Amino acid sequence: MAQTRAPRADAVRNRKKILDAAREQITAHGPDAGMDEIAAAAGVAVGTLYRHFPTKNDLVTAVIAEFLAQVAEAAEAARERHASGSRAVDEITGFLAYVTKETATNRAVKAAARTLGADPVGGDAEARAGAALATLIQAGQADGDIHQDVTVDDLYLLFNNVPTEEPPASRDRWLTLVLTGLTTHTRTT
Amino acid sequence: MAQTRAPRADAVRNRKKILDAAREQITAHGPDAGMDEIAAAAGVAVGTLYRHFPTKNDLVTAVIAEFLAQVAEAAEAARERHASGSRAVDEITGFLAYVTKETATNRAVKAAARTLGADPVGGDAEARAGAALATLIQAGQADGDIHQDVTVDDLYLLFNNVPTEEPPASRDRWLTLVLTGLTTHTRTT
Amino acid sequence: MAQTRAPRADAVRNRKKILDAAREQITAHGPDAGMDEIAAAAGVAVGTLYRHFPTKNDLVTAVIAEFLAQVAEAAEAARERHASGSRAVDEITGFLAYVTKETATNRAVKAAARTLGADPVGGDAEARAGAALATLIQAGQADGDIHQDVTVDDLYLLFNNVPTEEPPASRDRWLTLVLTGLTTHTRTT
Amino acid sequence: MAQTRAPRADAVRNRKKILDAAREQITAHGPDAGMDEIAAAAGVAVGTLYRHFPTKNDLVTAVIAEFLAQVAEAAEAARERHASGSRAVDEITGFLAYVTKETATNRAVKAAARTLGADPVGGDAEARAGAALATLIQAGQADGDIHQDVTVDDLYLLFNNVPTEEPPASRDRWLTLVLTGLTTHTRTT
DNA sequence: CATGAATGAGCGTTCATTCAT
DNA sequence: AATGAATGAACGCTCATTCAT
Incomplete structure (x- = not known):
């Protein structure tokens, strides 16, 4: 077993190209974007696409996971800013505004999610976001800005049902x- | 001028069977429910389905229109009850609860709507519901229970984005x- | 068995209406004209159409037979005119011109004929036309105007393959x- | 720049198999031959057929184009033989006999053409045939064998209306x- | 490991024909 | 006898997935 050589670089590059193309295509044409079209947009053949994502479902799931990772980062960034002195309620407001905007822009991602069977998509993203948001909520409640009964699940509940088809x-x-x-x-x- | 004869009985029965089956199938499998499956569920042949609804779109539209008519009736019933003395804010609350429940049950109806191009589906249902709700909102505002800036569109905005995939x-x-x-x-x- | 009463008049009228409509529709939309469309154009229900012509093939055949009867009449009229003194070769020329024009106008009739399996369509029309044309050919040959080797079959051969898709x-x-x-x-x- | 690799061998073979099957099926059952039947006759799945010819029309067009190419070659061969000394009128006679025979054999090709909207199907075939035939006609006229008023269009007119349903x-x-x-x-x- | 041709079940829709009313 | 609703096989076409090269 020689140590893994460089060639893996191609695969990594391909995976990225495919995910980028999938995000673009799904955003543009909805979850009905064809696998061939995604492959073409990524500059690879369908076979290659299937090597990386054995199923369309897997591909869509990966696109969603990527999105959730972004969301987690946004939540953590909000927590950092609060740690540096900003008001918790403002960070929560900003975070919700961010998620609302992104989800609408990626409306297809949401629609696509619907075609999945509520798979455990998130990886650790959900946990990371949850931790950051919990900190912010607690702080907001301590400030007296946020209702005492509000939980992280409330935020999830709302941003899982953000309007995606409505005008800004x-x-x-x-x-x-x-x-x-x-x-x-x-x-x- | 003899009154139009009975023979339509079958057709009427079939139309109902088809709409029922379509509602069921679309609810169960989303708007991707096949025409053949819907026909089978209705106990008719595809051809019959197409005689009643020349296009899949027509069928889906009919299912949605049916749902909207129900909603309009619920809104009007709420207005009646208010006219008979109930508190406006309670009626609005009850109405939202009703719509939330129904939409969740008919989750596919909503998903199906997505496949349409925002057609003016409702017939007069939207207008009827709007009139009833406007009355209730005004009354609620007069009572001091409802925010002054709340409009009928706010209600639409909310119940167009009701959680459909979440537990009760x-x-x-x-x-x-x-x-x-x-x-x-x-x-x- | 009472003698057949008047009501049969309806059936006769219907048959004619159907044939007229069929000719029109087939001429207009080719042999692909739908049975429903023909029935609608005739002002009857499909069932009635099928009572008169058990098969689409039967209907098309009837339309063609009607056309052939016209052709037979034209041939016989040409023979009459020759009997009254006109030149045989002129009558043959005129007859061929007539058939060419009519066939082109009724191009669908020809196309329709193709869908038939060379059924024995003509009834006695073919015989009648043949007799008249034979007379004319013989006379034309006696006049020295028509080639000695020309037969009635030659005329059939030509007018069965008249250009139908070409400009006048x-x-x-x-x-x-x-x-x-x-x-x-x-x-x- | 390595030369493009072999893998196309299959595709090329398949394209040929499909065209052959299409010619056969269309000849046998007219232009109404189903795509599934053609695919089955070619020994491929429908999808393969559609990869090569995205539309039924495309397939039919290709069959006709193939036939027209043959005709063009025959016309050019006739011109060559005349250049080598044969009599022009004999070559024209031979060419018409050839086209008549081929058209009858391919009767469906002609019928199929009817389903097309007089598309400019031939590619350069029509031009090539026209050039060769014009040469032959001119030569025949110079020889005094061909009527002075005969044109290439006359030949087209005739062989576009060759008897296809008649015995040899x-x-x-x-x-x-x-x-x-x-x-x-x-x-x- | 990438390629892209091949697969074939499935889709929405049509239409000649049948049959209950 | 007339009606028109119902039937269902068939059609052209699509697309997620497989597999020979």
Whole structure:
């Protein structure tokens, strides 16, 4: 068993090209994007695509996992900023706004997720995001800005059901409505 | 001018069987339910299905329209009850709870809607529901229970994005969260 | 067995309406005209159509037979005119011109004929036309205008293969070419 | 730049098998031959057929184009023989006989053409055949064998309307009749 | 390990024909 | 006898997946 040689570089590069292409194609044409089209967009043959992702489901799952990793990073970044002094409720607001926007942009990702059988997609992303958000919520509650009964699951519940087909103005309005449900502040009319 | 004869009985029965089967199948397998499967579930041949609904789109549209008609009736019933003395905010709450439950049960109806190009599906259902809800919102605002800035579109925005993949407990929690965003009452923790 | 009563009149009228509609529809849309469309154009239900013509083939055959009857009449009229003194070769020329034009107009009839398995369509029409044409050919040969070797079958052979998809000018040219093959006259260039 | 590798061997073989099968099936059952039947006859799956010819129309077109190429080659061969000393009128006669026979054998090719919208199917075949035939006609006219008014279009007109449903004897007779229309020679009876 | 040709079940839809009313 | 709703085999075509090269 010689130590693994360099050639693996190609495979890594291919995996990335495929994921990028899949994200693009799924975003552009919905989860109905064909495997051939994704392969073509990635500049590889279908066979290669199947070597990396034995099933379309696997590919879509990977795209979603990638997205969730981003979300986790955003949550952790929010926690860092709070650690550096920003207000927890503002970070939570910003985080929800970020997720709302991204999910809408990647609306296909969400639609695609629906075709999956609620697989355990997230890897550790969910855990990482959860930890960061829990810290923020606790801090917000200590500040008296966030309702005492709010949990991380509440955030998941909301951002798993973000409006994806609505115009930006509607998305903003949606955000306003649900944030009112999380914070102790009443809206000024 | 003899009244039009009975023979339509079969066709009427079949139309109903088809719509029932379509609702069921679409609910069970999403909008990807095959026409053959729907026909089989309805106990008719494909040809019959196509006689009643010339296109798959027509069938899906009909299923959705049926659902919207139910929703409109629920809204009007809520208005009636309010006219008979019930509190507007309670009716709105009840209506949202009803829609949330129904939408979750009919999860596929919503998914199916996605396959349509935002056609003006509802017939007059949307208008009827809108009128009834507007009355209730105004009354709720007059009572001081509903935020001054809440509109019918807000309700639409929320129930167009109801959680469909979550367990009943989550749906209830979701309802609690968004209702807090609509009403002037703060949650007691 | 009471003698057949009047009501049969409807059936006769229906048969005619159906044949007329079939001719029209087939001419307009080719032999692919649907049975439903033909029935609708005739103002009857499909069932009625099928009572009169148990098979699409039967209907098409009837349309063709009708056409052949017309052709037979044209041949007999030409013979009459010759009996009254006109030149035989002129009548043959005129007859061929007539058939060419009609066949082109009814191009669908010809196309339809192709879908049949060379069924014995004609009824007595073929015999009647044959008799009239034989007379004319013989007379033309006696006049020295028609080649001695020309037979009725030659005429059938030609008009069974008339150009149907060509513009009128081409059809005329075709007629000129084949007539030169029948007559003893050489073309003047 | 290595030369493109062999792997195409299969595809090339398949394309040929498909075209052969298509010719056969279309000849046997007309242009209504099903794609599945053609695929089965070719010993491939439908998908393979569609990879080579994305549309039924494309396949039919290819079959016709193949036939037209043959015709063009025959015309050019006739011109070569004339260049080597044979009589032009004999080459034209031979060419028409060849086309008549081939068209009858390929009767479906002609019928199939009808399903196309007079597309410019031939590629350069029509041009090549036209050039060769024009040369022959001119030579025949110079020899005094061919009518001065005969053009290439006359030949096209005739062989576009060759008898396809008649027995060989009838086809020969048809040829005799129309050739008399092209040449200056009168038939001997 | 990559390629891309091949596979074949499945899809939405049509239409000649049958049959209950 | 007329109606028109029902039937179901067949069609052209797609696409996730497999496998020979």
